[in-house]
Structure formats: C-alpha cells, structure tokens
Amino acid sequence: MEIGKKNAFVEFLKKYGIYCIVGIIVFAIALTFTLVATLHGTVETSTPSLNFRLPMSNSTVIKDYSDTELQNNETLNQWEAHMSVDMTSETGEVFAILDGVVLDVDYNYLDGYKVTIEHSDGFKSIYSSLDENVLVSEGYKVSAGEKIGIASNSANGELDLGSHLHFTLLLNDDHVDPNNYLDLQQK
Ligand SMILES: [Zn+2]
Structure with a gap:
C-alpha cells in the first residue's frame, strides 16, 4: 500500500511536474515585475519634478x-x-x-x-x-x-x-x- 502511494506520487510528478515548475517560474517572474514596478513608482513619486528657476539672471x-x-x-x-x-x-x-x-x-x-x-x-x-x-x-x-x-x-x-x-x-x-x-x- 505504501509503495503503491509512492509510485502514484512519482507517476504524478512525471506527468505533471513540468507544469508545476513552469507555474512556479511564471509566478516568480510576475512577482519580480510587480516589485520592480512598485519600487519604481515609489521612487518616482518621492523625486519631485520641480521646475526650478534662478533667483537672479546672469548673476x-x-x-x-x-x-x-x-x-x-x-x-x-x-x-x-x-x-x-x-x-x-x-x-x-x-x-x-x-x-x-x-x-x-x-x-x-x-x-x-x-x-x-x-x-x-x-x-x-x-x-x-x-x-x-x-x-x-x-x-x-x-x-x-x-x-x-x-x-x-x-x-x-x-x-x-x-x-x-x-x-x-x-x-x-x-x-x-x-x-x-x-x-x-x-x-
Ligand atoms: Zn550672505
């Protein structure tokens, strides 16, 4: 019975393991993009795009x-x-x-x-x-x-x-x- 269970698991991995790995990789890539986008957004909002003018001209x-x-x-x-x-x-x-x-x-x-x-x-x-x-x-x-x-x-x-x-x-x-x-x- 034990061996049967093990074999069934191995068979499952053989059949569907590749889908699990692909799934994990896709998830990791999506997570990375989300983190980079979030960080980038944070940086952009904290760096003011202020248009400074000079207090005197030709000074x-x-x-x-x-x-x-x-x-x-x-x-x-x-x-x-x-x-x-x-x-x-x-x-x-x-x-x-x-x-x-x-x-x-x-x-x-x-x-x-x-x-x-x-x-x-x-x-x-x-x-x-x-x-x-x-x-x-x-x-x-x-x-x-x-x-x-x-x-x-x-x-x-x-x-x-x-x-x-x-x-x-x-x-x-x-x-x-x-x-x-x-x-x-x-x-
Ligand atoms: Zn002074």
Whole structure:
C-alpha cells in the first residue's frame, strides 16, 4: 500500500511536474515585475519634478554656501558658516525660484528686507537683503520666475558685500545647499 502511494506520487510528478515548475517560474517572474514596478513608482513619486528657476539672471556668486567650513564675515568680524548663497547681477532683479505662497515679508537689521516663500514638496526659499520696495506681500500666490524685488545692501550683517541677494533654501525646514538644485554658478 505504501509503495503503491509512492509510485502514484512519482507517476504524478512525471506527468505533471513540468507544469508545476513552469507555474512556479511564471509566478516568480510576475512577482519580480510587480516589485520592480512598485519600487519604481515609489521612487518616482518621492523625486519631485520641480521646475526650478534662478533667483537672479546672469548673476555672479560672491559668497558661496558652506555648512561646515567657516567663512570670514568682514562686517561682523567673525568666522561663521554661511548656509546661503550671496549673489549679484547687473539689474539686481530677484525672482521666485518656484511657484508658491509668500509666507512672510519682514525686515530685520542683520538680514534687511526679507521674503520667505513656501513651495510644494517641503521647500521654502528665503530672499534677504532686498530693497524696501518688495513687490509681494504675505499670502500672495507667486509664480516661478516672477519678480519679487531688487537686491540691495539692506542686510547690515553683510555690508562688506555691497548690494547683493542673500539666498537661502530650506527643505523640511533644514538648510540645504541651493547649488544642489539650481545652477547658480551658471558655468
Ligand atoms: Zn550672505
């Protein structure tokens, strides 16, 4: 009886084993495709296809971003990290880098006139050392590339740099290097 059962099983495998193997292979391939498609979808949704515009056109970077290396601030006579990029241009015009909503228009002694814009995907951009004639106000819906003001020397903390834009980019409220997102060096 035992042997009979065994033989029947072997006979079954001989007859249908190939179908089982083919079935398993087809299942494995389908599973792989599903996983790859899922992973790919996840990557695509977490990588924003944001269309960044430059905050100034034909600009020159006069002081670059540094988060660990200290740079000398001649105005304040101190060495400090500079988690922003300072730049100038002939016209001094300053533009919003992305669509967004103006969170704040503010003045303080060290930063001068300052506009903060909130964008999608956790980005905020901050434009400091603007002149007093800021073209946007709190709550205004701004478009990428829209002019928001003119660079000046209103930032008393960076007077040695003359008229310029002090540009800051935040991602989830942490400073990030704008050079990673924008071709500020325009090389
Ligand atoms: Zn600066």
